[in-house]
Amino acid sequence: MASIEISAVAKSFGPFAVLHGIDLDIADSEFIVLVGPSGCGKSTLLRMIAGLESVTAGEISIDGRRVNELAPKDRDIAMVFQSYALYPHMSVADNMSYSLRLRKTAKEKIAAMVSDAGAKLGLAPLMERRPKALSGGQRQRVAMGRAIVRQPKAFLFDEPLSNLDARLREQMRAEIKKLHADLGATSIYVTHDQIEAMTLADRIVAMHGGVVQQVGAPLDLYDRPANLFVAGFIGSPAMNFLDGRYAREGAVVLPDGTRIPVAPRENLAEGAQVTLGIRPEHVAIVPESPMEAAVELIEPTGFGIILHLSLHGLPFKVFTLDREALKAGPKVPVAFPSQHLHVFDAEGNRAD
Ligand SMILES: Nc1ncnc2c1ncn2[C@@H]1O[C@H](COP(=O)(O)OP(=O)(O)OP(=O)(O)O)[C@@H](O)[C@H]1O
Numbered sequence: 001m002a003s004i005e006i007s008a009v010a011k012s013f014g015p016f017a018v019l020h021g022i023d024l025d026i027a028d029s030e031f032i033v034l035v036g037p038s039g040c041g042k043s044t045l046l047r048m049i050a051g052l053e054s055v056t057a058g059e060i061s062i063d064g065r066r067v068n069e070l071a072p073k074d075r076d077i078a079m080v081f082q083s084y085a086l087y088p089h090m091s092v093a094d095n096m097s098y099s100l101r102l103r104k105t106a107k108e109k110i111a112a113m114v115s116d117a118g119a120k121l122g123l124a125p126l127m128e129r130r131p132k133a134l135s136g137g138q139r140q141r142v143a144m145g146r147a148i149v150r151q152p153k154a155f156l157f158d159e160p161l162s163n164l165d166a167r168l169r170e171q172m173r174a175e176i177k178k179l180h181a182d183l184g185a186t187s188i189y190v191t192h193d194q195i196e197a198m199t200l201a202d203r204i205v206a207m208h209g210g211v212v213q214q215v216g217a218p219l220d221l222y223d224r225p226a227n228l229f230v231a232g233f234i235g236s237p238a239m240n241f242l243d244g245r246y247a248r249e250g251a252v253v254l255p256d257g258t259r260i261p262v263a264p265r266e267n268l269a270e271g272a273q274v275t276l277g278i279r280p281e282h283v284a285i286v287p288e289s290p291m292e293a294a295v296e297l298i299e300p301t302g303f304g305i306i307l308h309l310s311l312h313g314l315p316f317k318v319f320t321l322d323r324e325a326l327k328a329g330p331k332v333p334v335a336f337p338s339q340h341l342h343v344f345d346a347e348g349n350r351a352d
Pocket residue numbers: 013016018036037038039040041042043044045192
């Protein structure tokens with residue numbers, strides 16, 4: 001297994017700069033998830049680590065060795081693609097053993113490694129089938145098996161679950177997590193799905209516009225997002241944002257004059273433009289609250305209830321497990337508990 005260091009890495013396609021100075025140190029055995037909206041540059045970064053794209057500037061090292069000029073096959077890393085990329089004319093066993101046969105590994109060793117990986121992935125009864133006779137989930141398992149038998153220094157995953165339906169995605173997600181716990185292989189996983197990022201990662205790298213926005217443990221990003229982008233991207237239903245002005249005695253004043261008490265922030269001036277953030281599950285419905293919101297829509301999800309509310313025309317959502325919320329009248333009393341409030345400055349950065 002390996003550590004991977006990315007230092008000041010930039011990428012341009014002709015005149016278009018898509019990655020702007022990425023720095024990231026990945027520890028041996030770590031599971032890193034690169035997450036961000038379409039076009040943020042996460043796949044390009046992964047492909048540069050794999051050697052499938054050139055590095056415009058900066059340096060990528062694996063185990064302390066610069067690999068910028070190294071061909072993909074010499075980097076000793078395995079990539080698992082969204083499209084599986086299996087050989088259609090080969091059986092599952094032959095797909096999995098292909099790279100070992102190329103390396104002229106001994107036959108008995110190949111058989112043992114393929115059967116071991118097949119058993120780990122629940123593929124044992126399917127070893128003689130061709131890919132076209134497999135379901136999407138089974139194909140993705142074969143693609144993973146092919147990566148595992150190579151015993152690479154690191155695994156790179158490029159949206160491996162995007163082609164699967166929701167239920168299978170959930171199941172495969174758990175399998176990937178178990179596999180990582182079992183193999184302890186350094187892994188870099190690209191997705192635009194923040195639930196995959198939250199559930200799989202040791203550390204999440206949130207990207208936007210070719211720039212790393214925040215790196216941290218999933219719950220750090222959830223509890224203390226560094227800026228408005230991360231706050232809005234991580235979490236579903238998404239964090240509510242309300243624009244207002246900061247008052248130094250410790251409040252944010254909304255455009256309608258509503259004062260929301262917040263812990264004082266040293267670095268904000270009186271009257272500074274700010275955005276208040278609160279997650280839907282943190283908005284409290286409390287009978288004694290003087291703040292009343294109009295009920296616009298009620299969405300029961302089965303698991304919980306999402307209320308679409310508005311405070312003098314400012315929309316926000318509440319998520320609650322309390323089924324009483326289904327009976328909400330035209331107005332509900334709400335409160336924004338100050339320990340759950342996030343305040344962002346005019347540049348969108350966290351102000352603490
Ligand atoms: N070969 C290329 N030539 C020119 N532009 C490219 C090339 N490959 C990617 N890009 C551009 O680089 C930007 C980043 O693409 P990339 O595929 O890395 O994004 P992504 O975050 O992985 O998005 P997605 O989730 O849609 O794959 C995009 O604007 C894309 O159009």
